[in-house]
Amino acid sequence: MLNEINKDAQTRMAKSVEAFRHDLVKVRTGRASTALVDSIKVNYYGSDMPLSQVASVAVSDARSLTITPWEKQMVGPVEKAILASDLGITPNTAGTVIRLNLPALTEERRRELTKVVHAGGEDAKVAIRNIRRDANHQVKELLKDKQITEDEAARAELDIQKLTDEAIKNVDEVVKAKEVELMAV
Incomplete structure (x- = not known):
C-alpha cells in the first residue's frame, strides 16, 4: 500500500517537472524555434x-x-x-x-523572461508540494484506519519528503539551465 502511494507521488512529481520543462520551450531565447x-x-x-x-x-x-x-x-x-x-x-x-x-532580445527583455521562468519554477514547486501533501494525507488515512504502524507512517513520510526534495532540485536545475540559455548573448 505504501509503495503504491510512493510510486504514485514519484510519477506525479516527475510529470510536474516534465510539464514545466515543456512550458519553458515556449519562452523565447533569441533563436527561432x-x-x-x-x-x-x-x-x-x-x-x-x-x-x-x-x-x-x-x-x-x-x-x-x-x-x-x-x-x-x-x-x-x-x-x-x-x-x-x-x-x-x-x-x-x-x-x-x-x-x-524574431527581433534580437534586449538585456531588459532577457531579465523579464528570467522572471517569467522563475515564476514558472515556483508554480511547479507548488504543484510538487501539493502532491506531497496528498501523499502524506493518504499515509495518515492508512494510519488512522490502523492499516499501518506509526513507524511505517513516519518512514513513508520521510520517503515522500526525499522524493519532494529531489523533484524540487530538478526544477531548480531546469530554471538555472534556462536562465543561462536566456542570458547568453
Missing part, C-alpha cells in the same frame, strides 16, 4: 485547430520562421491567430508564405 507557435490556435472552418495542423512551420534561419498554410484561403486566419497570440510579433505575408522575424 517551431515550439514558439505550438500553442497558437487557428479558426479552421468554425473550430480551433493547432497551427501545426493547418500549416507547415519551418525554421528558415536563426531569427525567422516560415509558415505555409496547406490551403490558400487559410493565410488570413493564420495571420489573425498570430497577431492575437501573446508572441508580440507581426507576421509578414508574401503570397501564401507567412514569415515571422
Whole structure:
C-alpha cells in the first residue's frame, strides 16, 4: 500500500517537472524555434485547430520562421491567430508564405523572461508540494484506519519528503539551465 502511494507521488512529481520543462520551450531565447507557435490556435472552418495542423512551420534561419498554410484561403486566419497570440510579433505575408522575424532580445527583455521562468519554477514547486501533501494525507488515512504502524507512517513520510526534495532540485536545475540559455548573448 505504501509503495503504491510512493510510486504514485514519484510519477506525479516527475510529470510536474516534465510539464514545466515543456512550458519553458515556449519562452523565447533569441533563436527561432517551431515550439514558439505550438500553442497558437487557428479558426479552421468554425473550430480551433493547432497551427501545426493547418500549416507547415519551418525554421528558415536563426531569427525567422516560415509558415505555409496547406490551403490558400487559410493565410488570413493564420495571420489573425498570430497577431492575437501573446508572441508580440507581426507576421509578414508574401503570397501564401507567412514569415515571422524574431527581433534580437534586449538585456531588459532577457531579465523579464528570467522572471517569467522563475515564476514558472515556483508554480511547479507548488504543484510538487501539493502532491506531497496528498501523499502524506493518504499515509495518515492508512494510519488512522490502523492499516499501518506509526513507524511505517513516519518512514513513508520521510520517503515522500526525499522524493519532494529531489523533484524540487530538478526544477531548480531546469530554471538555472534556462536562465543561462536566456542570458547568453
